Amino acid sequence: MIINHPRLGPRDSAEFVYKGDAGLIERPFGTDTSIEQMHDYAYLRDNTAGAHRELWYHEQGDRSWLIVTRDTVTHEILDVALARPPADKATS
Amino acid sequence: MHSALRIIKEGLTGNKGWKPAWRKPDPRTQYDVIIIGGGGHGLATAYYLAKEHGITNIAVLEKGWLGGGNIGRNTTIIRSNYLLPGNQPFYELSMKLWEGLEQDFNYNAMISQRGVLNLFHSDGQRDAFVRRGNAMRLSGADAQILDAAAIRDICPYLDYDNARFPIKGGIRQPRGGTVRHDAVAWGYARAADRRGVDIIENCEVTGFIMENGHCLGVETTRGTIRAAKTAACVAGSSSKVMAMAGQRLPIESHVLQAFVSEGLKPIIPGVITFGAGHFYVSQSDKGGLVFGGDIDGYNSYAQRGNLPVLHDVCEGGMAIMPMIGRARVLRMWGGIMDMSMDGSPFIDKTQTDGLFFNGGWCYGGFKATPASGFCYAHLIATGRPHEVAQNYRLDRFLGGAAIDEKGQGAQPNLH
Numbered sequence: 001m002i003i004n005h006p007r008l009g010p011r012d013s014a015e016f017v018y019k020g021d022a023g024l025i026e027r028p029f030g031t032d033t034s035i036e037q038m039h040d041y042a043y044l045r046d047n048t049a050g051a052h053r054e055l056w057y058h059e060q061g062d063r064s065w066l067i068v069t070r071d072t073v074t075h076e077i078l079d080v081a082l083a084r085p086p087a088d089k090a091t092s
Numbered sequence: 093m094h095s096a097l098r099i100i101k102e103g104l105t106g107n108k109g110w111k112p113a114w115r116k117p118d119p120r121t122q123y124d125v126i127i128i129g130g131g132g133h134g135l136a137t138a139y140y141l142a143k144e145h146g147i148t149n150i151a152v153l154e155k156g157w158l159g160g161g162n163i164g165r166n167t168t169i170i171r172s173n174y175l176l177p178g179n180q181p182f183y184e185l186s187m188k189l190w191e192g193l194e195q196d197f198n199y200n201a202m203i204s205q206r207g208v209l210n211l212f213h214s215d216g217q218r219d220a221f222v223r224r225g226n227a228m229r230l231s232g233a234d235a236q237i238l239d240a241a242a243i244r245d246i247c248p249y250l251d252y253d254n255a256r257f258p259i260k261g262g263i264r265q266p267r268g269g270t271v272r273h274d275a276v277a278w279g280y281a282r283a284a285d286r287r288g289v290d291i292i293e294n295c296e297v298t299g300f301i302m303e304n305g306h307c308l309g310v311e312t313t314r315g316t317i318r319a320a321k322t323a324a325c326v327a328g329s330s331s332k333v334m335a336m337a338g339q340r341l342p343i344e345s346h347v348l349q350a351f352v353s354e355g356l357k358p359i360i361p362g363v364i365t366f367g368a369g370h371f372y373v374s375q376s377d378k379g380g381l382v383f384g385g386d387i388d389g390y391n392s393y394a395q396r397g398n399l400p401v402l403h404d405v406c407e408g409g410m411a412i413m414p415m416i417g418r419a420r421v422l423r424m425w426g427g428i429m430d431m432s433m434d435g436s437p438f439i440d441k442t443q444t445d446g447l448f449f450n451g452g453w454c455y456g457g458f459k460a461t462p463a464s465g466f467c468y469a470h471l472i473a474t475g476r477p478h479e480v481a482q483n484y485r486l487d488r489f490l491g492g493a494a495i496d497e498k499g500q501g502a503q504p505n506l507h
């Protein structure tokens with residue numbers, strides 16, 4: 001698979017480490033989260049068949065985190081963007 | 093059924109006398125039990141429900157053709173060489189069932205107990221393997237620790253003095269080996285069919301009939317089918333199917349590939365695995381080297397993978413047996429694995445009455461086929477988990493009771 005990096009252009013997916021569902025960026029804050037919510041965050045997945053937003057870390061490149069939207073049924077890459085911290089935690 | 097005499101007779105008479113091994117019934121509107129998924133585990137479940145519990149009014153619903161899923165795509169290795177008490181007794185029960193299976197379901201599954209050898213490459217790894225071997229023996233399984241000299245006798249061609257990963261020894265389970273995977277599906281299907289189970293192919297489950305928190309059956313591409321008990325058993329499609337019942341699972345679907353070389357003279361005794369990278373190999377009766385390694389590593393429902401894993405697996409092979417460098421890869425394919433968060437499976441009731449779940453087999457579910465069917469049937473028939481499968485609960489992460497063989501913590505790339 002070729003990932004079209006927003007800064008570096010087309011790169012082989014083998015340069016990246018796959019980090020799973022992009023929703024994992026929204027980590028609940030430990031002390032005000034119930035055990036059930038933390039369990040659901042850490043262990044449960046939508047595991048979508050079709051368009052899937054997911055994190056790819058460019059370990060052997062510029063170390064950026066990308067959000068790749070990829071069809072899990074065909075492996076077609078539909079969109080690539082730089083990952084950003086969740087809105088409420090962004091420092092602007 | 094396939095006696096030598098019969099094969100000769102059929103060969104001389106144009107092979108016109110063979111009959112289908114199971115019926116092709118149309119679905120009825122009501123059963124006692126519906127099993128979703130006609131893979132190895134679904135068919136084994138139907139067989140043991142009929143044989144052990146006398147429940148025969150069963151439909152096995154398969155969206156494609158029987159044996160088209162992972163049961164027909166795996167590298168056929170069986171073993172009971174686990175460490176943890178939540179796993180090892182279950183896999184040893186499976187091994188014992190394999191040992192009696194051909195007599196039991198009266199079908200030749202080519203069960204070949206020619207040994208599984210896991211190599212170790214460091215002192216630390218040796219100690220871990222000794223501990224695992226002791227756990228195996230405590231469960232009643234067999235295990236031997238071999239030093240490099242003993243392995244040299246069996247496999248003189250390994251790269252013992254590799255500068256990075258020298259081979260220091262191995263753990264061997266002589267009762268491990270391989271089984272003809274398709275024949276397992278066919279054997280269970282035929283034996284279940286003989287006991288009255290309806291195996292319905294080309295019948296995809298598209299929804300559940302839910303009333304007041306009870307599951308009363310399923311909607312399918314061949315109509316509505318009702319049953320007091322519905323049991324999902326769909327491996328890589330687990331999340332998709334359970335989402336129709338409103339349930340999210342601790343599972344990701346990933347593609348695992350397998351590779352076969354051209355036919356070669358017999359050279360590999362049993363199964364050999366590399367302890368420092370991920371590579372495992374056996375040799376088929378036709379002579380092809382059957383090998384594989386890691387999952388591709390990204391969510392996938394495509395039954396095919398990509399080239400980086402082929403490179404990685406072949407590098408692993410070259411690191412321990414450089415002699416295979418000139419063999420050519422003939423075929424490769426992929427299957428969709430239901431990767432659980434701790435590498436261990438689930439056999440459990442669900443939040444919905446009347447709906448059961450079996451999945452999370454990662455890439456080790458073939459060896460589990462007999463015990464999975466046996467324990468799932470026990471749960472469905474009696475409402476209680478079988479003793480050796482009682483830790484395979486869907487809510488185990490909530491209580492911190494992960495069954496994490498490698499001690500690596502929860503992540504969906506273990507097996």
Ligand SMILES: Cc1cc2nc3c(=O)[nH]c(=O)nc-3n(C[C@H](O)[C@H](O)[C@H](O)COP(=O)(O)OP(=O)(O)OC[C@H]3O[C@@H](n4cnc5c(N)ncnc54)[C@H](O)[C@@H]3O)c2cc1C
Binds near residue numbers: 156
């Ligand atoms: C390349 C590869 C190598 C492997 N090697 C080994 C090995 O060496 N040893 C080992 O122990 N394990 C191995 N495995 C794992 C093993 O094959 C699986 O864990 C096991 O086969 C899964 O159980 P099953 O046979 O029931 O799955 P499957 O055969 O996949 O059965 C599930 C069935 O459910 C059906 N289904 C899905 N959705 C629906 C629906 N909505 N309605 C109706 N039916 C549906 C599917 O069509 C499928 O036939 C390997 C797997 C792969 C892919």
